[in-house]
């Protein structure tokens with residue numbers, strides 16, 4: 435892939451994160467003229483790319499008598515190109531940010547930056563060279579990589595143009611995250627997380643249909659489960675497959691593995707794989723039992739005290755109890771369905787009674803019948819997360835679910851979704867209770883909002899009212915091509931009656 439043109443970036447309060455992109459000149463000037471007075475040029479590849487960047491240097495005068503030093507800054511979004519990274523005081527490693535100093539000993543030369551990059555824009559600065567020769571950047575390109583190899587079918591001609599655009603950007607997002615595993619984001623963290631895998635595999639089934647990638651991920655995770663059988667929340671492939679020793683295990687992600695395996699079996703009918711991985715799935719069902727109170731409620735506090743990470747959403751102050759209760763019930767149902775498909779019900783014979791017990795407990799203790807919504811935790815917190823998961827788990831029936839989702843909007847302290855990951859389950863919950871029009875409107879409002887702000891791929895976090903939101907206290911380190919944000923592809927294609935008419 436070659437850069438399409440050179441651009442200038444202009445401060446503009448109205449633009450996403452304060453930076454607007456103006457088209458300026460053709461790349462021919464870069465490739466034919468001396469680079470010495472072009473330092474600071476920004477190239478635009480016109481689309482988000484994941485891959486390896488190569489540039490070629492040629493002499494235009496004299497002989498190279500000294501090394502030349504460059505700084506490259508790669509960005510998924512314009513603000514990454516223009517925001518100083520240092521002094522750095524954020525969570526996560528400074529090295530995720532994609533600036534690279536490259537020293538070239540002599541010219542002509544062809545240099546490939548060893549690190550795989552994720553970007554649309556690259557700024558090239560000249561940090562040092564010799565006055566005794568002159569040179570040009572004769573070429574620059576990216577060898578892009580993905581394991582998405584098919585072209586998804588076209589949407590119905592009746593599809594609203596905004597939804598066509600959202601679907602395309604969702605596909606781009608998924609395609610970029612599909613490498614040798616389903617990555618969470620090709621810029622960061624570049625690894626396989628179970629929660630992301632589940633959503634990516636759903637979208638993949640509706641689009642690229644690279645089921646062997648899903649299978650590979652399911653095996654990688656299974657192979658890296660602990661001796662006790664727990665699945666790590668995320669894994670690395672190189673230098674040899676391993677998990678993050680010492681990192682907390684993410685409670686609901688280990689359960690969502692089972693949901694993923696069920697969907698994989700349904701999509702492929704690959705019983706051999708499902709049977710082989712069944713024992714891993716079965717094992718995951720043991721953890722919820724450990725934190726089940728007599729009354730049938732999940733004890734979120736004790737689970738957290740025992741070192742489990744309960745995630746649910748990137749949202750400060752969110753109480754997780756009710757959401758996790760719902761996730762447990764849903765994944766128990768998924769596991770039982772999987773067992774039935776594989777003829778293994780006897781091995782999980784206790785699940786139906788547990789599902790019943792947990793459902794009744796949720797109804798009894800977590801449902802505020804008077805207010806008509808579910809609450810979470812000691813302070814009876816009201817959140818989208820709690821309603822979404824009470825619906826996903828079918829604790830709430832259609833009518834109760836509809837009411838709950840409507841009623842929480844009347845309550846001003848309701849905890850809103852923190853980002854695309856929970857938005858996915860919220861939209862799915864709306865569809866489950868028949869709020870189809872509302873689901874469509876929400877999808878267009880949320881993902882369409884990113885489109886209007888110029889997204890080429892969908893973002894890890896997005897708050898329509900705050901362009902600078904970051905779970906890591908520094909927005910340039912956010913991932914702007916993030917797996918769990920690709921799921922409009924799934925919705926639009928799975929429910930054509932809602933999204934393609």
Ligand code: RAM
Pocket residue numbers: 618619622623627629630745918
């Ligand atoms: C983030 C990752 C990933 C998510 C976890 C919980 O750091 O990028 O998407 O699954 O957190």
